[in-house]
Amino acid sequence: MKKLILSTATLALMAGMGVADTVRLGTEGAYPPYNFIDDNGEIAGFERELGDELCKRAELTCEWVTNDWDSIIPNLVSGNYDVIIAGMSITDERDEVIDFTQNYTPPSASAYMAMSADVDLSSAVISAQSATIQAGHVAESGATLVEFATPDETVAAVKNGEVDAVFADEDYVKPIAEQSGGELMLVGDLVPLGGGIGMGLRESDGELREKFNAAIQTMKDDGTLNALITQYFGDEAQTF
Structure with missing residues (x-):
């Protein structure tokens, strides 16, 4: 050493x-x-x-x-x-x-993840974990925010069709998308926050x-x- x-x-x-x-x-x-x-x-x-x-x-x-x-x-x-x-x-x-x-x-980027590349993020229903900078960003973006207590719930909401996309740290959602076999994908631009x-x-x-x-x-x-x-x-x- x-x-x-x-x-x-x-x-x-x-x-x-x-x-x-x-x-x-x-x-x-x-x-x-x-x-x-x-x-x-x-x-x-x-x-x-x-x-x-x-x-x-x-x-x-x-x-x-x-x-x-x-x-x-x-x-x-x-x-x-x-x-x-x-x-x-x-x-x-x-x-x-x-x-x-x-x-x-x-400082790192946050990312949107959805089941379709055609999601209109400006008017979509988007999940984020409560009390996060991502939730604050969605609330100010004009999209409809749905907050959940845990990260798992934000992703589950996308899979079950409750929301159109999830917004979270890229480091969290990118591996989930890569391991989903094409079911989930990152959409839109990365957003630097914090x-x-x-x-x-x-x-x-x-x-x-x-x-x-x-x-x-x-x-x-x-x-x-x-x-x-x-x-x-x-x-x-x-x-x-």
Whole structure:
């Protein structure tokens, strides 16, 4: 393994703890490849590997919990866990309620997926997961928005004819389309949204946020974050 030159970020990791003995990481567990529950009933995916590595670099003892998406911010604020690491895009609206680390994925695109290439997205009925930037975009687009609590339900609504298309992160819908045998396809243009994905924390947990900021920076500096991104999202994925 290559030796790393000590940077400001590395030195920050060596500072005193001053945070909880065990840091609880909250995720959804239903948004592959970011996070999902594997065959053994364990949290898995890109963010599981990333979170474990960040905790190791920050010298933090961490444990994982799952929480439904629609209450993931309120339950962070109320103290049910300490960090959100759940494919959450950094937005100004969310930043008014919680704090974010620096992004651990670059800003990425969202995509529409349908069962026909002839869908008129300007007037279509479109599903999106509730409380997401995608739902907000559809609501402002002039199309009819139908919100669902889980990502699976948004896709099922397309398959059963309840809606004309689903709008979600390209990283989520593209593999589903590719594995559908032609039943589902991406339609329309990709739409860039958000400022990348970051870890969400309570506004009062500035010291913990900086520990994770420093850990993320070391992964950017030594290339391991880019390697993890391409491992889960492919060689064409946006990297740092």
